[in-house]
Amino acid sequence: MPTDCISFQSSGYFSKLMQDYLDQKTELKPLYNHFPTIENFEKQIAEKAANFDNNNRIALVETLKKQYENIEISESTQHNIALLALENTFTITTGHQLNLFTGPLYFLYKIISTINLTKELKSKYPSSNFVPVYWMATEDHDFEEINYFNFKGKKIRWNAESTGPVGRLSTKGLEDLFEIYSKELGASTNANTLKKLFEEAYLKHENLADATRFLANSLFANYGLVIIDADNADLKRAFIPFVKEELENQTSFKEVQKSIEDLEAYTVQVNPREINLFYIEDKLRERIIFEDNKYLVNNTKISFSREEILNLAESNPEKFSPNVIMRPLYQEIILPNLCYIGGGGEIAYWLELKGFFDAVNITFPILLVRNSVLLATEKQAKKADNLDLSWKDLFSKSETLINTITHKLSPFTIDLTEQKEVLKKQFEYLFELAEKTDKSFSGAVKAQELKQKKGLENLEKRLLKAQKRKLQDQLQRVTDLQCELFPNHSLQERQSNFSEFYLENGEQLIPLLIQKLKPLENNFNIIIT
Numbered sequence: 188m189p190t191d192c193i194s195f196q197s198s199g200y201f202s203k204l205m206q207d208y209l210d211q212k213t214e215l216k217p218l219y220n221h222f223p224t225i226e227n228f229e230k231q232i233a234e235k236a237a238n239f240d241n242n243n244r245i246a247l248v249e250t251l252k253k254q255y256e257n258i259e260i261s262e263s264t265q266h267n268i269a270l271l272a273l274e275n276t277f278t279i280t281t282g283h284q285l286n287l288f289t290g291p292l293y294f295l296y297k298i299i300s301t302i303n304l305t306k307e308l309k310s311k312y313p314s315s316n317f318v319p320v321y322w323m324a325t326e327d328h329d330f331e332e333i334n335y336f337n338f339k340g341k342k343i344r345w346n347a348e349s350t351g352p353v354g355r356l357s358t359k360g361l362e363d364l365f366e367i368y369s370k371e372l373g374a375s376t377n378a379n380t381l382k383k384l385f386e387e388a389y390l391k392h393e394n395l396a397d398a399t400r401f402l403a404n405s406l407f408a409n410y411g412l413v414i415i416d417a418d419n420a421d422l423k424r425a426f427i428p429f430v431k432e433e434l435e436n437q438t439s440f441k442e443v444q445k446s447i448e449d450l451e452a453y454t455v456q457v458n459p460r461e462i463n464l465f466y467i468e469d470k471l472r473e474r475i476i477f478e479d480n481k482y483l484v485n486n487t488k489i490s491f492s493r494e495e496i497l498n499l500a501e502s503n504p505e506k507f508s509p510n511v512i513m514r515p516l517y518q519e520i521i522l523p524n525l526c527y528i529g530g531g532g533e534i535a536y537w538l539e540l541k542g543f544f545d546a547v548n549i550t551f552p553i554l555l556v557r558n559s560v561l562l563a564t565e566k567q568a569k570k571a572d573n574l575d576l577s578w579k580d581l582f583s584k585s586e587t588l589i590n591t592i593t594h595k596l597s598p599f600t601i602d603l604t605e606q607k608e609v610l611k612k613q614f615e616y617l618f619e620l621a622e623k624t625d626k627s628f629s630g631a632v633k634a635q636e637l638k639q640k641k642g643l644e645n646l647e648k649r650l651l652k653a654q655k656r657k658l659q660d661q662l663q664r665v666t667d668l669q670c671e672l673f674p675n676h677s678l679q680e681r682q683s684n685f686s687e688f689y690l691e692n693g694e695q696l697i698p699l700l701i702q703k704l705k706p707l708e709n710n711f712n713i714i715i716t
Contacts, residue, residue, distance in 0.1 A: 263411035282322035325354025354396035421505035
């Protein structure tokens with residue numbers, strides 16, 4: 188079975204909003220700036236260059252140098268950090284939570300999409316520089332979303348407590364988890380590489396931000412990836428005017444609400460708060476609320492007058508943390524960014540934000556749906572061939588797939604369409620006859636028609652069920668293969684950890700993905716490993 192791909196739209200795993208965005212439906216065009224084509228980046232470069240405060244590059248470069256002080260840095264990453272000081276350098280950015288040991292596979296695909304797009308842009312626009320950036324979501328506080336990863340169907344969970352920003356969370360206690368994971372890995376060469384990577388990342392760094400930076404750098408440093416932790420006072424100084432604007436005028440709430448009205452035909456991804464900022468400390472991240480002329484920190488006794496909170500924003504901007512609505516703005520203020528790369532859910536909430544960006548005069552980035560991948564072994568591809576399955580078949584829902592294959596394998600036609608047509612003609616004659624006699628006869632004919640139609644439909648269902656029993660062994664092989672490729676009836680990339688595939692492919696895994704993935708093609712890739 189050849190390596191193949193199917194479009195995002197036909198994969199069955201993308202929302203109506205994402206399908207319409209990818210199809211560039213007219214009604215969505217006011218909600219984004221430029222659609223992601225290589226040609227449209229020329230306009231985006233010009234707009235960002237004209238509207239970006241280049242003074243912010245100084246704090247950006249200095250902060251990155253400090254954040255990389257304690258880890259070995261590749262020449263390509265070092266070079267890219269230095270390039271960020273130049274006015275003709277732009278970034279391509281993806282963001283992700285600090286999931287334990289990268290979490291699900293799509294962590295890799297996000298970053299590889301980002302790296303590969305910078306290569307394409309450099310080839311097309313050689314007079315500019317393009318730097319791939321991974322924005323670590325260090326300020327998130329939902330620990331339950333990130334404290335585990337799945338390995339061969341088992342959940343490897345970190346049992347700890349966290350109430351503040353996860354990036355500042357101590358890595359103490361991960362020794363026990365490491366022992367459990369090590370036993371699951373086995374003793375192969377690739378297993379030992381993974382053990383060393385986990386140990387050096389999590390057992391030799393004091394907090395989750397440093398551990399994640401080390402891990403991502405170990406995986407991608409040779410490709411010039413730049414990793415940023417924006418939970419930083421120096422970076423947030425550029426954000427001060429926007430924090431004050433949010434506190435006083437709640438512009439984000441007003442503008443995002445307007446965009447949500449334009450999205451009424453779709454499921455809304457996020458709803459804005461009146462104030463889209465948190466108050467943040469080492470073990471605290473709580474919403475800021477305005478009540479009775481006071482600014483309150485939710486679930487605490489902390490409160491501020493208008494003057495006090497504005498003074499705090501000026502003196503200690505690191506005390507203010509943007510939520511999902513404000514974080515994209517913060518990103519675009521401190522980075523000379525052209526494009527954000529994310530999953531369907533992320534792009535959906537970015538589509539709520541353009542009106543807000545316009546209102547505060549910040550250039551809205553191009554929005555690109557990240558690469559998606561199904562990794563299959565040669566053995567699995569051969570099984571699919573032997574079962575006469577296409578990749579599109581395997582992407583279909585389980586029940587649909589089984590019905591399709593049952594029809595395909597059956598030596599006779601299972602549906603009773605021909606019989607239904609015969610029945611329809613018979614009753615057409617009876618209805619004509621009924622027109623010539625008493626009305627009560629028409630009612631009897633109608634009742635009998637419904638009864639016989641239902642009877643045929645029931646027979647059709649029973650026939651399908653009978654054939655499924657007869658073809659049980661072959662259908663079980665189909666089901667088993669689909670379950671291997673789609674664990675828990677979900678996308679592999681949302682369930683499995685990269686280490687499952689590293690065990691088999693070792694250090695060739697990431698180069699293979701780098702080689703195969705094309706970020707601007709909007710296809711779901713099937714890669715044989």
